[in-house]
Amino acid sequence: MSKISRREFLRLALVAGVSAGGMSGMGRIAEALAATKALPPVVWLQGQTCTGCSVSFLNATYPDIAKIITQVVSLKYHMTVMGGTGEVAMQALADVIAKKKGQIILLAEGSVPIANPDYCNIGAKGGKSYSFAQAVLDVAKASQAALAVGTCASYGGIPAAHGSQTKAITLNAWLKQNGVSLPTINVPGCPPHPDWMVGTIAHYLWYGVPALDGVGRPKLFYPDVHENCERYSYFQAQKFAKDYGEPFCLYELGCKGPISQCDVPSVRGWNGNVNACIRCGSPCIGCTGPTFPDHDGAGLRGAVALNQPTVKVV
């Protein structure tokens, strides 16, 4: 190790992990990062969310969550796991905003309701409710970069779907409306895979903003689903499942594979790769894209047209 710089080691470890088809190298990266100085500060805010993105983050395997928060980043604020409550929690957030200007990495989970700020308050400040919308702006202004964690923050998701009353919008749209400019990366998925979240943070920290596709996602994690699907050969042979449990292509049962992008079917699977969306016999519901869950009227179980462009930019 003496002949190789720490940074170089990390680079090699990351490359080894990614090229093996997973993030398996990241455990070693984390080991190498045993901190002697302050780790990059992360503030995780939750808006209109089900907390599913956070739960998925807790499911991270290599590195696991304990290593992430002791060796990769310093998790300054996360409502679901933090020790502090009430004013102690709010003061912690204010301290980080004040003392870490320009250094914070903001992870925003959930959409921003703009019909009324009271549709989502994250605490109290100066005796008044402190809205998620305001907190996002306050933290973003002190941040070096922001990740829209999950489909709600990236594209609006279900809170912005047909029938919504709260005018739920994306992190990017909210920042833009308020003239706040900083690098942002969408990490959609309902939920996003923990490897996508951890991998995007790692990429940003060590290699800068990853190459993004037309809807702001790291290309690394969001290849086409359909052509990489284990059932694609049945599609080519035009053999379609008519009911759950049949091994054939699920297109006629409403599979959103043809309009979706993510690496779950091709390499990653879920929860330690013990199973995966289409592998479990369910059609893909297209949860990583901007059209989820309406899919232009097709919903989750209606068939999609095959000649559409695969990604719609919103």
Next chain:
Amino acid sequence: MAKKITIDPITRIEGHLKLEVEIEGGKVVKAYSAGEMFRGWEKILVGRNPVDAQHIAMRICGVCPAIHAHASTLCLDMAFGIHPPKNGRLIRNLLLGANTIQSHILHFYHLAALDYVDITAIAKYAGNDVELNKIKAWVLNALDQQNAGEPVAVGPFLPRYEGDFYIKDTNTNIALIAHYIQALTMRRKAQEMLTIFGGRMPHELAIAPGGATQDPTVDRIISYKLRLAELIDFIDNVYVPDVMALAGAYPGEAKVGASYGNYLVYGMFDENEDSSVRYLPAGVVKNWKLETFDHKKIAEYVKFSRYSSGSGLYPYDGQTEPEPEKHGAYSWVKAPRYDGLPMEVGPAARMIVAYLSNHPDVKPALDGAFSALGVGLKDLNSTLGRHLARAVELKLLAKKFLTYVEALEPGKPFHTPFQVPKEGRGMGLHDGARGALGHWIVIKDSKIANYQAVVPTTWNASPRDDKNVAGPIEKALEGAPVADPNNPMEPGRVVRSYDPCLACAIHVVEGGKEIAVRRVI
């Protein structure tokens, strides 16, 4: 003169919750709990294909999606006039079972324990465990950074309320910190269990009307069973002893956090295909007396909730619209009542109803715990009692799940085919980790015409009703000591003992169309 303090946010729960408490003589005399986030889920469901319902509905909550998916498919089964085959029922039980294990472990170690465990004790660790020494090095390093001016250096664990709150014995603290770390891995394995049959967690894909899309192959059965065996070891040898140790260290917690002694349970884990028998039985307890559950006695009140709808209505009879500025209203949570009474739901409710029903597994298990701790059934109505009920319940449930996984029949059907009817109605009532959950659906023109959910935390964290009667958590907070209003630890402990889930509690909207209910569970 009462001093009013606001605790906002209540962290280490799911979602956005604010607490206002009035303190007099060092004790809470009045409490107001307020849900702080609104999404309007039910209205978003209207107009969609009914087979999408369980996928949208489970996304009410990413911590407990399995019970929402479960209740939603039960109501779709009813609306479609089908039952799952045996394998389908068992797979659903195993999905919900895995999520219940994950939920209870996460709740105790990662949400509640930091109210008792002193994380800084790791600095005194003198043993040779590699992982613990790494945590020790991290804390020492972070404390150095803190002294050098780094804000929230020991995040997310510090800062916290300071005072005479935490366990003093170094070895006990270190053991619990080690178990906190171990529990992170164990809860992840429970998520893997769910994914083995569900395809993904959170937000499983394989649950469907009529059963499941995943066939129970032998490799999956073994894979689930071996993880379950590991979790049973953890529950029996780590989780339950830790809860008992906490009970021994904090006997006062059995005297704090009492609500009304009213409990509501829909039952948990179908033992047959038509849902008529459940492992943990349905029932209602009013002031410690057991009654038969009748769903028609449920009504929701909104006088203090931010909705402009009528009040006191059967969940789906009224028009419900958000009204953020409604005068006097203080919460996005409605106030459901059973027969006009506030009801506590959750593990304590399930254990109390089962105990009073002379359940063959629950009664001896609880009697054993009671005699070990010198407490009784009514002590389950406390902060400590809720932790104890959760632990006793999980020990019994985990063993029950073994019988479910062993009963799977590879090669046999796991799904009943269905047609979406032009018209239909359904109700799915079932307990999840946090308590009694109900979903209701009306189908017209083969689309969702109405969808309603009345969820556990809506019962527990409800605001006052139209008669100004406090919700269960509000009631449980009354009498809680607050030695230092600047460090109000005790109210948070009371609230966390309920394991509230605010994303679940606030999702309401829609109504105006009657939903008839045909099946009583």
